[in-house]
Amino acid sequence: MSALALKTHPPGMFELDFARHAASLPGAGLAWLDARRRVAIAAFGKTGLPTRRVEAWKYTDLANALEGDLEPVSHFGGAVDIANVFGSKPVDEVVLAHGLVRHIEVSGGLEVADLGLLDEKSPAWIRDNLGMLAASADQPLGAASLALMRGGVAVRVQGAQTLHLQFSNPALGHGAVSNSRVLIVVEQGASLRLLESHSGEPGRQRLANLGVELVLNANAKLEHIRLQSDDANALHVTTIGASLARDAEYRALFAAMGARLSRVDMNLKLASEGARATLHNIAVLNGGIADITTVMDHAAPHTTSRQLFKSVVGGDGRAVTQGRVAVRKGAVKSDSHQLFKALLLSPRAEADAKPELEIFADDVVCGHGTAIGALDADALFYLRARGIPEREAKGLLIRAFLAETMEGFADEAVQDALAARIDESLASLEQSES
């Protein structure tokens, strides 16, 4: 392990932060939280800031992308631009600036707490859950986000709810790193539509390091729509840990559209019979790296997972898709499928895929498929022969390529809003092509 930690750059940024500020972090003095933070920083220390020598980070060199020391953000008093990226304004929303809660607006049915204000009066459901997921050594950045957590939000759901989490990253005068957490607990039989958006302004390099815990109790439903479109210089790592109890259902649509480096690192555990997970991912990028790395952990019999990842890559962008489906011993009748597709639109674009299967039970149906290539020349010719200009024809084909990922998610307003954002990204892609 020591060989893995050799080239961390800058050396020990997170460990230094912990050494200096552990005593002043939110909730410091709460024995349970202090203990979890200590375990987490040790877990992070096993790899340090990952380089390509760490197998799970083979295609995404975070350590190398950092330009220098980043200062932790613990206060932010500046203006926050609240853009409603998902069309019609949802009733309940939480706005965060650099991972720190700026304002909370919720009605009944949702319990929401600011993780920047944890104290001994914090409710038991936070104490029971916070830091139990997305903080192990397998997810080093998630561990760091817990150890160094400056803020974030905890949500407990009863009944059927919709919530919008808006992450805004206004310009700062210095290189900055924000460490924050989100905890969502969906109680038995409850359901939540979670809209999550990340946007940012141009400026000095910053790393948004977010750890997300999703706890779905029996029969709970969570629909998770996430849109990340940030400045071309920004770094985003979101570590998600999810646990699904009996007959719980998780459906997610993620879209990554811009950042110098973005990574979603998800570990989803199908912990009990009948749990189902569907994860769709769209990446449209003109440069930089968009990485989605998942582990679907079939830990119980009769569990189902579906993954569909589609990437459109122009410029010198690089799409990374890594998915591991693990079926544990005894998890019979596990049913899993993953499909990764990438379109490469420029000579410098790159797509890397690693769809892994790790099966320890015999009565299972698991499969994966991967396809990487350019736009179909015949289809393009067909459209051009009917008088459709090249750029328009390409746009049509790309939209058609992405369309199936969005089917069935959220409502029309959200889908339209997403489609509009995709069109914007595609427009800039096409421009760089011609």
Added chain:
Amino acid sequence: MVAVRETTERVADIAGEKYKYGFVTDIEMERAERGLNEDVIRFISAKKGEPEWMLEWRLEAYRRWLQMTEPNWARVHYPKIDYQNIYYYAAPKSQKAGPQSLEDVDPKLLETYQKLGIPLSEQKMLAGVAVDAVFDSVSVATTFKAKLTEAGVIFCPMSEAVRDFPDLVKKYLGTVVPVTDNYFATLNSAVFSDGTFVYVPKGVRCPMELSTYFRINASDTGQFERTLIVADEGSYVSYLEGCTAPKRDQNQLHAAVVELVALDNAEIKYSTVQNWYPGDENGVGGIYNFVTKRGDCRGRGSKISWTQVETGSAITWKYPSCILRGDDSVGEFYSIAITNNYQQADTGTKMIHLGKNTRSRIVSKGISAGKAQNTYRGLVTVHPKAANARNHTQCDSLLIGGDCGAHTVPYIESRNPSAKIEHEATTSKISDDQLFYCRQRGIPQEEAVALIVNGFCRDVLQQLPMEFAVEAQKLVGISLEGSVG
């Protein structure tokens, strides 16, 4: 009715077999001292009567090896190997004089070959196979030499090639698998005892299938073959490699290196059936097989095709690969890997697309039974200059029983927009419907499984030369014996 009789015969064959090559031949051995140091390497080199440059090459490899660490990324687990507790050289004593014909060969050796079923004497016309049999580390008999010489094909033990064709060996040895390639290949470079050298001249289609049977015999003897096949412009050669080993409890290390070079428009077909001792039902004993195989499609329009049936060895660590350097070159990998009991296999391929219009195809079938672990690990990479590269990969895994594991770890990297890469993989168990269908027609459970598995493997079995295909089909059945309750 013929079909019925054939089936009955096959069943009888299977029933009587298990590991039919598990016997030990008692022959006086000449050994190097146990362990590895520069003196042992000098001893091996001297035994072979090698020129100075070859010795230097070995020593350089040894010095590099000392600085390397054993790789641990594969999904295989085994007790730490004590490299100082292995004999690195063993030669049958009676070989000293160098047999000129079959009469000169130790009759005990001939007996061994007969048990193995090697077509060395009367069978040679029937099978049409030229055999360069390696008994432990030294080649003892070579047949069909005259016919091959007529065609200009060089087919001889590596030690002979070093002596007789030093320019060819120097030109190609280590150019596909460099001395420092990996831990096991470097070890091989230092201590390789023998192996096969093949050179097919320009425009020659090798008149027969070339074949070498490797056989590990002396207890505690690692076997380190080195094979180099060069197909010059416009030539074609098909090479068969088959392996058996006597049954015994001591783990035996095997670290071979195979290098293939295909020049412009040349084609090499390399087929392997590997059924070395896999250890017993409790995972005791068996061969450790750490092999580096790589082909270089160096010329335009060249083609290299790997076909392997891996049923033996306690541990298999093997990734026959193709470097598609020449424009329009083609690489193929067809594989069946069967693991039963406590066997572990981590095998797959690398297709490295460097040239324009290069094509590759991967078909991998993994079958896991008992408490075995079977991993496919593969890389397909398309470099920016490899315009219009094309790859299709299919890897399927079959699980028999709830205690085994099947894993797929493909790496797919594309850096050229005109390249097309497709990959598909499935994992499942034997279909209950298929099994029921067979059972209903009176086919016993075990045989039905063998039948279904053979069907599952058909795409790969079809790629084998005829002589191998028959043996391989039987092996599929034998390997899975006892896996169905």
